[in-house]
Amino acid sequence: MxxxxxxxxxxxxxxxxDELAHALRARFEAAGVFVVNLVSSPGTGKTQFLERTLGxxxxxxxxxxxxxxDLETDHDAQRLARAEPxxxxxxxxxxxxxxxx
Numbered sequence: 001m002x003x004x005x006x007x008x009x010x011x012x013x014x015x016x017x018d019e020l021a022h023a024l025r026a027r028f029e030a031a032g033v034f035v036v037n038l039v040s041s042p043g044t045g046k047t048q049f050l051e052r053t054l055g056x057x058x059x060x061x062x063x064x065x066x067x068x069x070d071l072e073t074d075h076d077a078q079r080l081a082r083a084e085p086x087x088x089x090x091x092x093x094x095x096x097x098x099x100x101x
Contacts, residue, residue, distance in 0.1 A: 047076045051083040058083075 028035045038046045050066060057064050068077040 047079055050080055054080060054083040 025035070038050070040046055054064050054066065066077070066080040068074075068080060070076050
């Protein structure tokens, strides 16, 4: 019986996250903001890929921002901040913090 309760709790948490994500996607779309979400195992090169991509976009004159969701450290946020030299543009976040108000 306790296994069923765990599944129900997880489903409730995921549902809330899905609702927040849907609201954020709608908000970004309405503002004309192109958003990419990268999710993968640690050590697969996400930050390195973003460093290169952000650097190229900034060099081309594109305004960029990065939201970093690392719960353990701010190392990735620091690396991305160096890749996109626009003060205050890289930050750590999660869906609950960035939800539309």
